[in-house]
Amino acid sequence: MKGKPFALAAGLIFAAAAFAQVPPDPNNPNEAVPEKMVYTPYGETIKLDMAKKAAAAALAESEKRGWAMCIAVVGPTGDLIYFEKMDDCQWASVSIAQHKARTAAKYRRPTVVFERLLAKGGFFAYLPTLDDITMSRGGNPIVVNGKIIGAIGVSGGTGSQDDTISQAGAKAAQ
């Protein structure tokens, strides 16, 4: 009985905070409300044969340049379909390559988009709080006939090296 008035007061304070309007911040670019959604629609899941073709092109490009990479191909939902680790690729890249592919598929855009936004600073600092996301370049959607059928993620070198190989793989699946 003794604690009741306090509990009631605390409840009122939290309720007031929950219903209060947050004043707009004119400097924040995220507060504009765009008329339309711009996105590439999902298509049917990539077949294993095409996933192999994409990975083979990525591997050929890596070998040509003497780079040791991990290459992952996923379906539209980010679930793994093909993976290979080249000899001497760093161990961290086994999971990073998969994560990049998953991010590109689930957010249906290249991971470099996030990397660039994050680099803009303050108003984009919330991005790393999104679910299951990596913001390092090297993950690219595989788009066929205007639809996303999967994604390819590459890791092992610098972000720019990874993205070069990833793009070579994504292009081969056209």
Place this chain on the structure above:
Amino acid sequence: MKSRPMLTLDDCRKISAAAEEEAKKNHWNVAIAILDDGGHLLHLIRMDGASPFNARTAIAKGRTAAESRRSSLVWEERIKAGRTSMLGMPDITPVQGGLPIVIEGAYIGGVGVSGVQSHEDEQIAAAGIKALG
């Protein structure tokens, strides 16, 4: 210092191609995972019609065999025989379909398969390992 064999990408390709061939021959759609002796993924294919669950299970069975240096069936049978405390072992998936890769007496990795009946999964894994020679 002791030296021991280590799986290369070429080895993984041989294993994966032979295992896929065995699956295709039987019209089975499966996922096939190859891992090193530390349980790190080296190679994976998920055939058309196999599910995301199959891919995760193939990795889990392969890791069980690679890290514990025995087939995942051994774990299944031990637990079935009543040793239920084995369910608490770390990263163990006690379901048939994962086999260790043994070369020159050294345990160098594991193959895990998922998609059909467990003994058929193991048959595919065995066909893959056999291709190493």
